[in-house]
Amino acid sequence: MTSTQELTKNQALVFNALARAEGPLSAYTILDQLRGEGFRAPLQVYRALDKLLDYGMIHRLESINAFVACSHPHNHSHSHGMTAFAICEKCGQVSEFSDEVITGRVREWTSENGFRQSKTTIEIRGVCANCAAA
Amino acid sequence: MTSTQELTKNQALVFNALARAEGPLSAYTILDQLRGEGFRAPLQVYRALDKLLDYGMIHRLESINAFVACSHPHNHSHSHGMTAFAICEKCGQVSEFSDEVITGRVREWTSENGFRQSKTTIEIRGVCANCAAA
DNA sequence: ATCGATATGTGATGTTATTACATTAGTCAA
DNA sequence: TTGACTAATGTAATAACATCACATATCGAT
Ligand SMILES: [Zn+2]
Ligand SMILES: [Zn+2]
Ligand SMILES: [Zn+2]
Ligand SMILES: [Zn+2]
Numbered sequence: 243m244t245s246t247q248e249l250t251k252n253q254a255l256v257f258n259a260l261a262r263a264e265g266p267l268s269a270y271t272i273l274d275q276l277r278g279e280g281f282r283a284p285l286q287v288y289r290a291l292d293k294l295l296d297y298g299m300i301h302r303l304e305s306i307n308a309f310v311a312c313s314h315p316h317n318h319s320h321s322h323g324m325t326a327f328a329i330c331e332k333c334g335q336v337s338e339f340s341d342e343v344i345t346g347r348v349r350e351w352t353s354e355n356g357f358r359q360s361k362t363t364i365e366i367r368g369v370c371a372n373c374a375a376a
Numbered sequence: 377m378t379s380t381q382e383l384t385k386n387q388a389l390v391f392n393a394l395a396r397a398e399g400p401l402s403a404y405t406i407l408d409q410l411r412g413e414g415f416r417a418p419l420q421v422y423r424a425l426d427k428l429l430d431y432g433m434i435h436r437l438e439s440i441n442a443f444v445a446c447s448h449p450h451n452h453s454h455s456h457g458m459t460a461f462a463i464c465e466k467c468g469q470v471s472e473f474s475d476e477v478i479t480g481r482v483r484e485w486t487s488e489n490g491f492r493q494s495k496t497t498i499e500i501r502g503v504c505a506n507c508a509a510a
Numbered sequence: 511a512t513c514g515a516t517a518t519g520t521g522a523t524g525t526t527a528t529t530a531c532a533t534t535a536g537t538c539a540a
Numbered sequence: 541t542t543g544a545c546t547a548a549t550g551t552a553a554t555a556a557c558a559t560c561a562c563a564t565a566t567c568g569a570t
Contacts, residue, residue: 250517270556283520288558293517304439305497307526307557326482328491339485347477348460348500355471356505357462363439363499366482371490384548403526417551422527427548441526441557 249293255279256290257311260300265334266308303327303336305365313338324348324362330370337370383427389413390424391445394434399468400442437461437470439499447472458482458496464504471504 249257259272267275269287281287291309294300300309306329313336324345328337344364352359383391393406401409403421415421425443428434434443440463447470458479462471478498486493 252518268557280519284558285520285560286518289517304499326485328486328489328493330491331494337489337491341481341485343481344478347475347481348498351460351473351475352462352500352502355462356508357464357471357500357502358504358508359462359500359502360465361501363497363501364482365438365497366486366491366493367495367497368486368491368493370492374490374492386549418527419529419551420549423548 250290252281252286253290253293255281256287257294257299260294260309260311263311266303266306266310266329266336268308272309301325301327301338303329303365304363305329305367310336310338324364326364326366328366328368328370330373331367332369332373335370335372384424386415386420387424387427389415390421391428391433394428394443394445397445400437400440400444400463400470402442406443435459435461435472437463437499438497439463439501444470444472458498460498460500462500462502462504464507465501466503466507469504469506 255276256272259275260267269284269291272291273281273284273287276287291300291302295302298312300311302309310327323340325338325340326344328339330336348359348362351357389410390406393409394401403418403425406425407415407418407421410421425434425436429436432446434445436443444461457474459472459474460478462473464470482493482496485491
């Protein structure tokens with residue numbers, strides 16, 4: 243499930259909406275953008291989003307109830323490790339990065355505490371370099 | 377603003393609801409618990425929550441839209457640094473911890489990228505040791 | 511052709527959070 | 541004490557986010 247070709251119609255529409263967006267989009271923003279394509283109900287968006295999350299093609303930003311296309315170009319097959327997001331509160335731009343040290347420390351804590359980790363959210367809110375300069 | 381004595385009536389009611397709870401509570405759960413005390417509208421809860429967040433007495437768990445009392449006993453005056461939460465999806469128990477290494481790595485990334493950090497969310501979802509054993 | 515699995519369409523409902531406006535209670539200086 | 545200011549509160553309405561329930565369609569394998 244690695245290329246946009248293998249997606250269903252709705253999944254492809256939702257993914258493309260996210261891929262061409264400058265920043266994160268809410269489910270309802272996506273819905274509105276796709277009304278022209280025949281979308282009428284939230285579930286059409288949420289179902290596609292769920293699949294795209296499964297496939298690792300998009301991420302959900304918990305702190306702003308929004309979704310972004312994964313910035314790792316192609317090859318989403320390997321569910322990539324712990325990812326952190328820096329979210330600009332001025333312009334909405336999102337930077338995605340992985341850090342082995344952070345990943346390692348989280349794993350240490352979980353194994354020391356017998357915690358069976360399933361998903362980890364790391365989101366840094368603030369102002370990006372561009373917006374800070376302006 | 378360090379003791380529950382200095383809180384307003386509504387703030388104290390909301391804080392006590394969180395403090396005596398086993399795990400995180402949603403705003404509407406708090407509202408329902410406080411109907412007996414005269415609470416009638418969401419805003420009574422949200423306004424108190426906002427203040428308690430300001431004072432550093434509680435935390436918001438972004439990934440589950442819920443709130444928990446800070447587990448650092450007393451002295452919330454110093455807004456404590458970057459905090460991580462391990463949230464059990466079975467029993468709801470939350471463990472709060474700080475990690476210098478993670479804090480340091482996040483700061484490195486932000487300073488390298490000129491990102492002016494304001495708030496950082498670290499939430500580990502999974503199953504706690506107790507629940508994993510059961 | 512039939513069946514099962516996956517995807518879709520649609521309305522209603524549930525959950526979380528904010529806006530807008532009116533009122534009340536504390537603070538402090540004139 | 542009054543007036544003026546700020547913080548806190550009460551309330552209804554609405555907005556924003558997400559899911560449930562049920563019907564229909566599409567597709568591949570037998
Ligand atoms: Zn990614
Ligand atoms: Zn920016
Ligand atoms: Zn804390
Ligand atoms: Zn547990």
